[in-house]
Amino acid sequence: MFNLPDDWRGWVWQGGNTPNDLQDRYLTTAPLAPGDVLVQNAAIGLNPVDWKVLGSQIGKVPGVDGAGTVVAIGPEVDQRWLGTRVAYHQSLQRPGSFAEFTPIAAQVLMRVPDAIDFATAAAFPCPALTAWQAIEKVPAQPGAPLLIAGAGGSVGHFLVQLAQARGFEVTTQSSERHFSRLQALGAKHTLSDPRQNATRFYAVIDAISPEHAASLADLLLANGHLVCIQGRVEQWPCTPFGRALSLHEVALGALHLHGDAQQWHTLTQQGERMLAQITQGTLHSELLLHFPYDQLPAQLQALQHRNFSGKQIILL
Numbered sequence: 348m349f350n351l352p353d354d355w356r357g358w359v360w361q362g363g364n365t366p367n368d369l370q371d372r373y374l375t376t377a378p379l380a381p382g383d384v385l386v387q388n389a390a391i392g393l394n395p396v397d398w399k400v401l402g403s404q405i406g407k408v409p410g411v412d413g414a415g416t417v418v419a420i421g422p423e424v425d426q427r428w429l430g431t432r433v434a435y436h437q438s439l440q441r442p443g444s445f446a447e448f449t450p451i452a453a454q455v456l457m458r459v460p461d462a463i464d465f466a467t468a469a470a471f472p473c474p475a476l477t478a479w480q481a482i483e484k485v486p487a488q489p490g491a492p493l494l495i496a497g498a499g500g501s502v503g504h505f506l507v508q509l510a511q512a513r514g515f516e517v518t519t520q521s522s523e524r525h526f527s528r529l530q531a532l533g534a535k536h537t538l539s540d541p542r543q544n545a546t547r548f549y550a551v552i553d554a555i556s557p558e559h560a561a562s563l564a565d566l567l568l569a570n571g572h573l574v575c576i577q578g579r580v581e582q583w584p585c586t587p588f589g590r591a592l593s594l595h596e597v598a599l600g601a602l603h604l605h606g607d608a609q610q611w612h613t614l615t616q617q618g619e620r621m622l623a624q625i626t627q628g629t630l631h632s633e634l635l636l637h638f639p640y641d642q643l644p645a646q647l648q649a650l651q652h653r654n655f656s657g658k659q660i661i662l663l
Contacts, residue, residue, distance in 0.1 A: 352376065356373060366647035379419060384452075385420075386415045386448065386456075387418045388415040388663055391445060396439075397445075397650075410446070413469055414435070414465040414466075417429055428453055433457060434456075434472055435456050437455070439603070458622075466660045470632060470633055471622065471632065472618065474633075478503075478504075488514075493510050496555055496559060497553060498521045498554070499519075499525035502554050502576060506554075507532045508533055515550075518544075518546065519537050521539075550567075551566060552576065556577050557577070557581065561582070568590075569591060580594055634657040640662070
C-alpha cells in the first residue's frame, strides 16, 4: 500500500506574464473528493494551452497532460483503479499536471498498456484526443479531399493519421520542414499555401487560428465542413444560400465543464484504443524530447516561441 506524503512538489503560478514566473513549491495533501483519484506523475506533456492560460489563477498548478500511477482513491471510486498505469487530460479549473501528484476525476483516466512508457503516454492526451474530436466533426466520406491547415504541430501529427485511416485524401498545409514527416504519416499532398492549388475540399480542419480558418472557407465545396481547433470562427464566412457550409469548433474543455459520464466513457475508450494502436505500430507517436523536472519553466518558455520539432516531455 502506498503511503501518501504530507506534501509534494509542484510548479505554482505566482503572477507575472511568462512561464519563468512559475515557482517550485511544496503542496499540502488534501482529502480526495468523491469520484477522484490521486495520480503519482511519472511524466508531464507540455502543450501550447499550458502557457496560454498561465494567468488564469494565481496559486494554481498548471498543466493538462500527465501520465503515472494511481496511488490513492476517493469515495465512490472502484478499488481496481489502485496501482493502475494511466494517462489523463486535466480540467483547466483543477490542479494540473505540473506536480509530483495530481488529484483528478477517475472518469477522465485512460489505462496505459504495459508496452507504452510513461513519456509516450504523457505526450498523447491533449493532441490525440483533440485530433479525434476534430475528425469526428466531419462525416466520413472515403476519397473526399480534406485539408489540414497547421498540420506541423502535435494535433496535426495525429490528425493526418486519423483522416487517412478514414479514407480521406489528405492535403496538409505546414512549413516545408514538416513535409516528409507528414507524407510518411499519410498526407497525399503537402503544401505551404493551399490557395496556390486548384483543389477544392470537402472539409478543412484548421489548427492555426479562427481568422486563418475563415480565410480558407472559399476553398470548400458546397455543403463542406470548416473545423476550427484554435478558437472559433465568429462570423459566418459565406453568404446565405451560397456554399451552405457547416462550422465546427473543438474544445476538450467542453467535456470537463458540460460533458456527462457517457461522453467521457466514449472519449477515454477511444483514447485507450489509440494507445493500443501505438503499441501495434498502426498509430505513430511524435518525436519525444525529454527534460528533467527542474527545466519545466524553461521548456514551457521555449514552447511559447516554438522553433523546433518534437514534443517536450518532463520526467519526474
